[in-house]
Amino acid sequence: MAILINENTKVLIQGITGSFGGRHAKLSLDYGTKVVAGVTPGKGGQTFEDVVPVFDTVDQAVAESGATVSAIFVPPPFAADAILEGVDAGLDLVVCITEGIPVIDMMRVRAAMEGSKTRLIGPNCPGLVTPGTGEDSHGGCRIGIAPGYIHKKGNVGVVSRSGTLTYEAVHQLTELGIGQSTCVGIGGDPINGTSHLDILKMFNEDPETEAIIMIGEIGGTAEEEAAAWAAEHCKKPIAGFIAGATAPPGRRMGHAGAIVSGGKGTAAAKIEALKAAGIAVAETPSTMGKTLAAML
């Protein structure tokens, strides 16, 4: 089952002919993911890596290939347009990897997406992976930039704002022999398409997911909202970690969303909210896997 994507998901890549998009499209193909189309305006008719047809528009790509999910690798000035193009084409899921999109653009995109059937993950995210059953989890669905080989098929769902912290958690789980159902990076921007809470709800409903790791960081109150919901409704054990306890207030810590302002969004407040909801909070980032293992 997993959530959002599985080994049969047909994926298209917006920005497949760029160096960043091309590199990761190739890695996804190598992982066994069904990358069925690429889109780059003006490059329609080309073929990527001798197997993936390239189209000028998402509309054409969807009609020809039957793709239901898109990964976006286009530069920030064009990313909002690329997301809306995916929404217009009726995709189920748009995963925006692009980092550095102006927040006002994202605000308008969110407003324009009201009432559409498309779910957005990101922007500024590593994407998502549903591991496969082959060697080094080969044969799964990898959308975005995560290293596929660190995964292992199994029953733990992982959700995080940060890419490298997700990899750290996944690596720790795999080292402990614990596999994952789906690993989702929701992105580090202040306005994004999918929240911790949205993903927790999906994991809660997913029969294949038996436990959850939720990784948060300073800024905003999304982790608190997810924790409050989990306390009432989540049937599965959750381990958590919050990054940024040592971050100085008022400074943007790499991620545009990681900023403590006016005393809101502190790590201390988030850790307290997680603990109050019965979530086991790892004391350090090196014990995320162990903390979860202790709950199984």
Next chain:
Amino acid sequence: MNIHEFQAKELFEKFGVPTPAGKVASTPEEAQAAAEALGGQGVVVKAQVHAGGRGKGTFKNGFQGGVHLVSSAEEAGEIAGKMIGQTLVTHQTGEEGKLVRQVLIAKSVDIDHEHYLSILIDRETNQPVIIASREGGVNIEDVAENTPEKIHNEFIHPTLGLQGYQTRKLAAKLGLTGKKPRAFGKLLASLYKLFIESDCSMVEINPLVETPDGDILALDAKFNFDDNALYRQPQIEALRDPEEEDPREVAAAKFDLNYIGLDGNIACLVNGAGLAMATMDIINHYGGEPANFLDVGGGATKEQVTNAFKIITGDPNVKGILVNIFGGIMDCDVIAHGIVAATKEVGLKIPLIVRLEGNNVAAGKETLANGGVDLIAADNLDDAAQKAVAAIAA
């Protein structure tokens, strides 16, 4: 990104947000001439630095206060002479203070009432919100804490924009009467336009004042701009004052490195913002103090790693370095080559702890071993943090 008060004033003038007349000056002579042009008396001299608390600050030459009301143009020049070229210490600058290179000469105004007004992007509802209060001229966080009913929020539809009824509603909540609601409506519409068209992440006017003549004026302003949007805001980017920024951060920005200086003594070099924060946290957990946040990004080159090393070792407080790389896609060997090149160039004299994990890690470790770098290898993040804290204690 932040800007100076006089630059905020120029933006207000450009967009039609009413503000008292004023001019920036870099010398006492210019200050005197600017004051003369404003009529001489009833003029305020304000030191220009990126820090709050200027009025109550002290200059290192002993002169008290970074904001002075003067009664003649000569006095304006005299006061400016005591500020320009001097270092002002306020509760926000730290002990080292900030060098004042310019002063703002502004017309002082009579005040009937002080309000608070700001616009920012609300990340819970994904739309702009206008925050207004009759309790201006004071710390707004205190008002929100003690009397939340005195704070009024008005959410703006991201694509419709600010509507007329919203400005009337806020004017009524602020208790404005007579011709003032109309003046406030005009000011707010201009301010909203400025906010959107300049890609602000926050603009705050505190205080917004009512004058006895019935005018509504922005007396002070604080701006924050969305760094992601600066590529399309060249006129805003041009307002950047590198002299006001941490020189280490300015150097890092040149090489596309995400660096924030802190007060500790263990420097960190990490890939990924989340992992970089978590690395600071784990150093702290084991009793150490991180000297910086540094994210070299997911696709760092050898040159970037070398330059990152130069920046972190340029901080005299740094007693040890912790490199924490989880090379998911990033090649660990690239990082290793960067470390070898950097240590050769910089001539490292402090302990270096390296934790490499992930893609091509075997080659990376071999490169480090063959590169003649004197380092302490760590097996995992936990091990790395403990070794770093122990190394600088030794």
